Amino acid sequence: MKFRKFTLFDTANNALIVMISLLMLYPFVNVFVVSISSYSAYIENPLRIFPKDITFGAYAQITRHPVLWSSYLNTIIVTISGVALGIFLYIVTAYPLSKSFLKGRRIIMLAIVFTMLFNGGLIPNYYLMRELGLLNSLPALVLPMLLSGFNLILMKTFMENIPEELEEAARIDGASDPYILFRIVVPLSLPIIATLCLFTAVAYWNNFFNAIVYIRDVDKWPLMLFLREIIEGAKLISISGGGVENAAEAGNVQITAETLQYATLMIVTLPILCVYPFLQRFFVKGIMLGSVKG
Amino acid sequence: MQATGKLQYWIRHRWLYIFLIPGLIYLLVFKYVPMFGVVIAFKELNLIRGIWGSDWIGLANFTTLFDSPHFYRVLRNSLLLSIYQIVWGFPAPIIVALMLNEVRQMAFKRISQTILYLPHFISWVVLAGILINFLSPSSGLVNHLITSMGYGPVRFLMEPSYFRSIIVSAEIWKEVGWGTIIYLAAMTGIDPTLYESATIDGASRLQRIWYITIPGIATTVVILLLLKLGNILDNGFEQVFLLYNPLTYETADIFETYTYRIGLQDGRLSYATAVGLFKSIVGFVLIVSANYAARKISGKSIW
Known part of the structure; x- marks a missing residue:
């Protein structure tokens, strides 16, 4: 490492980056702080970044809501099954396609790319789910996002870059393809598998579109539908109510609305905030290795 | 044999x-x-x-579609939202990537990247919840700032004229950090000897960025821009659906939300399929043309 002077340019550049980073962090800090402050502290200064009159009342109230727990459980079920099935499918589909000698590889890749460029649209997909009898069921949240062409190509490209010699040696010893795939290729593909685990888990956890399209009953709601229901109440107030006077009149409804919503936002986002920093080092590497074409 | x-x-x-x-x-x-x-x-x-x-009813749905004033509103809104998104949102990650690329302190760079990528992983439902509260006319922090400066509160989410700015800003906030990854990857591919010889020739930091880094990522920039143009009809359902309301349909209603409303809420399944099919076909033609252009310019195909 050569010694370089820390110039004015560096100072300005780093200061700007710090400002942008603070802009990214501010909403999270504010939401968290308001969620543990009293409502009067929020009204006094909604911009606050330090809590005042610390209370966990909003959390106590929202965690008593039975739908929070049923929707939490539904989201966990959907996320785990989506990630497990999805990763298995990515592995077994990407591996054969990473072999350049595979007959029919071109046409299969073309068929996969085509699904990224053209789709039937909302109604045919809805109709298919209806015909399969999956409307208003958790599989309707898992199946539509199981395999994405983009992720499949990431994994295929990664596997193409694994040295063939490693597999050859095992093959000479008489190892079968399933053995080679699961004992040699999969352990070598862990960076891309970790990356795709994070991507698919977040996609399932956050998905709202499939839920609003396919799910009706409250007991099948995933977390995002529950969260929307909590927010929707406040949205209606702010649309119909409007001015400051009205908010005061809204009285009791308004008093718990913000802190309650903020507490819900925190509870819903917490799992992502917890796992994200630990997986971050994997996915940047995974994306770069997967997208660099050989 | x-x-x-x-x-x-x-x-x-x-x-x-x-x-x-x-x-x-x-x-x-x-x-x-x-x-x-x-x-x-x-x-x-x-x-x-x-x-x-x-x-069979032949092309009846399509004649209804092209005769409907809603169709032109939806088409205009979809295009305008994408165009604003490209004008403001496309350069943003390039600028941030150029800035990150100049950081010499590795620990500082890593921490900034962790923070910058974070919003990408937040659900639109969460972000919409935050926005609705921040922009609330009665108690939101934005209006708190505005009223403390002596102005009247603004009903941001009820005014059609604010809708696109709100969506585009939120999208930039959410995706700007994530968008830097691909440019940072392209920058690691630039030959370091170019920088060394430029330094010896007395080029300043800004000159090195302008004459080495930017040309070094030009191909990536062009390919990603073409890809964005190819997806100009795709705006994303969730952010618009969660933030719009009948008062802002005029500027907010896009293909995704229109198809959802007429198909699943009004139950006009055939007509909604026709709207979706129109979007899919035009989108397909656009993205295939974009790929053709990318191949002509860079010799690389998007897929």
């Missing part, structure tokens, strides 16, 4: 084809079957008689 060679290939590699079966069945059922489902657009769908039992 030929036949036994072929047979040997299939026996030897049978597992590779067995591995492919579940994935291909999935694609067939969940991607290709809905593609054939677009025939609904040409029929008056009767849910009891099913697709095949329903009557």
Whole structure:
């Protein structure tokens, strides 16, 4: 490492980056702080970044809501099954396609790319789910996002870059393809598998579109539908109510609305905030290795 | 001889084809079957008689579509939202990536990247919840700032004129950090000796960025821009659906939300399929042309 002077340019550049980073962090800090402050502290200064009159009342109230727990459980079920099935499918589909000698590889890749460029649209997909009898069921949240062409190509490209010699040696010893795939290729593909685990888990956890399209009953709601229901109440107030006077009149409804919503936002986002920093080092590497074409 | 060679290939590699079966069945059922489902657009769908039992109505849905003033509103909104998104949102990650690339303190760089990528992982439902509260006319922090400066509160989410700015800003906030990854990857591919010789020749930091880094990522920039243009009709359902309301339909309603409303809320399944099919076909033509252009310019294909 050569010694370089820390110039004015560096100072300005780093200061700007710090400002942008603070802009990214501010909403999270504010939401968290308001969620543990009293409502009067929020009204006094909604911009606050330090809590005042610390209370966990909003959390106590929202965690008593039975739908929070049923929707939490539904989201966990959907996320785990989506990630497990999805990763298995990515592995077994990407591996054969990473072999350049595979007959029919071109046409299969073309068929996969085509699904990224053209789709039937909302109604045919809805109709298919209806015909399969999956409307208003958790599989309707898992199946539509199981395999994405983009992720499949990431994994295929990664596997193409694994040295063939490693597999050859095992093959000479008489190892079968399933053995080679699961004992040699999969352990070598862990960076891309970790990356795709994070991507698919977040996609399932956050998905709202499939839920609003396919799910009706409250007991099948995933977390995002529950969260929307909590927010929707406040949205209606702010649309119909409007001015400051009205908010005061809204009285009791308004008093718990913000802190309650903020507490819900925190509870819903917490799992992502917890796992994200630990997986971050994997996915940047995974994306770069997967997208660099050989 | 030929036949036994072929047979040997299939026996030897049978597992590779067995591995492919579940994935291909999935694609067939969940991607290709809905593609054939677009025939609904040409029929008056009767849910009891099913697709095949329903009557053909030819292009009637498309004539209705092109005669509808809603169609032109939706088309205009979709295009304008994408154009604003490209004008403001496309350069943002390039600028941030150039800044990150100049950071010498590795720990500082890593921490900034962790923070900058974070919003990408936040659900639109969460972000919409935050925005609705921040922009609330009664108690939101934005209006707190505005009223403390002596102005009246602004009803941001009820005014059609603010809608696009709100969506575009939120999208930039959410995706700017994530968008830097691909440019940072392109920057690591630039030959470091170029920087060394430029330094010896006395080039300043800004000159090195302008004459080395930016030309070094130019191909990536062009390809990503073309990709964005190819997806100009795709705006994303969730952010608009969660933030719009009948008062802002005028500027907010896009293809995704329009299809959802007329199809699943009003139950006009055939007409909604026609709207979706129109979008899919135009989108397909655009993205294929974008790829053709990318190949002409850079010699690389997007896929």
